[in-house]
Amino acid sequence: MKYAIPLDTKQDMDSVVGQHFGHVPYFGIWDDETENLEIIENRSDHKGGRGLPMEFLADKCDGVLLKGAGARAVMLGNQLGLRIFMGANGTLKETISRFKAGSLHEATKDDGCQH
Numbered sequence: 001m002k003y004a005i006p007l008d009t010k011q012d013m014d015s016v017v018g019q020h021f022g023h024v025p026y027f028g029i030w031d032d033e034t035e036n037l038e039i040i041e042n043r044s045d046h047k048g049g050r051g052l053p054m055e056f057l058a059d060k061c062d063g064v065l066l067k068g069a070g071a072r073a074v075m076l077g078n079q080l081g082l083r084i085f086m087g088a089n090g091t092l093k094e095t096i097s098r099f100k101a102g103s104l105h106e107a108t109k110d111d112g113c114q115h
Contacts, residue, residue: 022053
């Protein structure tokens with residue numbers, strides 16, 4: 001499966017995970033089967049592009065690893081077939097390690113922050 005991770009910096013596995021999901025400059029697209037990583041620019045409407053961040057990511061991945069998101073973003077991601085995991089923090093490498101260890105939890109609409 002492929003997972004998108006919001007990033008504040010573009011430094012491969014040392015990239016810093018972004019704290020504000022839709023407004024980050026980059027997304028890391030990580031494939032958990034091949035361990036391949038591609039870092040792409042955020043081209044959602046929050047960064048002057050088209051589509052909400054979850055819509056932008058829907059055709060690029062199967063899930064999203066993030067620190068947190070609004071309830072609407074979680075619901076939209078789920079409607080688009082994306083699995084949303086919360087608790088991402090630190091570097092991309094640290095987040096992937098925590099995900100593999102089962103330390104991130106799969107979000108529901110009740111987990112979304114109310115903004």
